[in-house]
Amino acid sequence: MTITYQLENSLYVNVTNKCHNACSFCVRNREGAFMHDLWLEKDPTSEEIINEIYSKDLKIYKEIVFCGLEAYSAILDFTKRCKQYVNDVQLSVVDCLPVEDIEICKRTAQDLGVNFKIRKEVK
DSSP states (O other): OOSEEEETTEEEEEOOSOOOOOOTTSTTTSTTGGGSOOOOSSOOOHHHHHHHHHTSOGGGOSEEEEESOSSOHHHHHHHHHHHTTOSOOEEEEETTSOHHHHHHHHHHHHHHTOEEEEEOOOO
């Protein structure tokens, strides 16, 4: 089970198979994406995710990208922790989500005191 993988200068965190996006590189669209088995047998626990992240040399990455998020509470806890150590923390969503959901996510980012970005859906 691949929880984290590197792509260029970014550490990607694969937290769930439940996702609305249709990214061209997603395991749902192409088996063996990035030479990693991105399909999870189960959603990892918050503890498994955090342990996996902290097992890496985080200084070598320009960003940490959480993938496959739906309503995942671990991201909120991790975002709070990141703010203590990282200058530019941001949450992002894909523009294919319903407007109401995007607004909720935007307010969540504001409540957490982090930046918010709306990304274009990758097809």
